[in-house]
Amino acid sequence: MKLELLVLTGMRNQDGKTAKGEAAFSDGVEHVVFRYEYTIDTSEEIDQFRVPVAARKLMK
Amino acid sequence: MKSIFSTTLVVLLLAGIGLQAADPPSEGSAPDPIKELRSVSKDFLRLSSKSGYSTRLVIAGGMANSKDHKIIDQAVSEDYFGLVRGRLMHMPEQKIFRTLDKGAQLDGDLWRVLQSTADGKKLDRLFSFPERLLMDATMKGKKVEWLESTVGPRKVKRETTRSGTAVGGSSEEEQKIYHRLRVTLPEKVALQYFIEVQNSGCLSGG
Numbered sequence: 001m002k003l004e005l006l007v008l009t010g011m012r013n014q015d016g017k018t019a020k021g022e023a024a025f026s027d028g029v030e031h032v033v034f035r036y037e038y039t040i041d042t043s044e045e046i047d048q049f050r051v052p053v054a055a056r057k058l059m060k
Numbered sequence: 061m062k063s064i065f066s067t068t069l070v071v072l073l074l075a076g077i078g079l080q081a082a083d084p085p086s087e088g089s090a091p092d093p094i095k096e097l098r099s100v101s102k103d104f105l106r107l108s109s110k111s112g113y114s115t116r117l118v119i120a121g122g123m124a125n126s127k128d129h130k131i132i133d134q135a136v137s138e139d140y141f142g143l144v145r146g147r148l149m150h151m152p153e154q155k156i157f158r159t160l161d162k163g164a165q166l167d168g169d170l171w172r173v174l175q176s177t178a179d180g181k182k183l184d185r186l187f188s189f190p191e192r193l194l195m196d197a198t199m200k201g202k203k204v205e206w207l208e209s210t211v212g213p214r215k216v217k218r219e220t221t222r223s224g225t226a227v228g229g230s231s232e233e234e235q236k237i238y239h240r241l242r243v244t245l246p247e248k249v250a251l252q253y254f255i256e257v258q259n260s261g262c263l264s265g266g
Contacts, residue, residue, distance in 0.1 A: 003193060
């Protein structure tokens, strides 16, 4: 299974103006992109973790 | 990189899920994407708790200037791997255990709070549990839609009956595969994700 998260952020242009809505992410318009690509494998069972006591305490 | 932002948008794409098997559509119609998204999230939570999964996350961040959002000036590149079982994630390479909001990392002989180091903080902010993303998509998604399939249709046999007789037959027909979903989240949620990126310190080189 694949899961992709795309975070898009529009930028103000030199005049301090911004395009509205999806126009801020269109051709020729600079924008910031963060792409998170998860590849998830469920084919094998994951053993229960043995978490050391000291680590467990920090996660309480 | 400047952090002067205006509009934000977050889109979640899911692919390769056994969506159609769970709820085959009636003839000619697509399954309800919202219903399928809920079903996937629920099944995924159940699977995570029962048998777990492994996940690799590759993050790329930077500037783009085209509508396909291809990064032309990359500022951030991260790669993480984790094993998840229930509410716990284990990252064996970094000797880390995490829950949704806390974590511990082995540093020499000592366990430390994950968020107490710059690298740990960055990891914590950038590497969300997939369950969280699916939950956000299910609860807050403003638009859920099917994307064009990347695989061809599958052939299914359908039972047919002839009117006026008890004799039936079967015919083979092609059924479209629905396996890619796109969820668009509200601007408010997009902003939260962007703030997490900023708070991770990855944009300032920290």
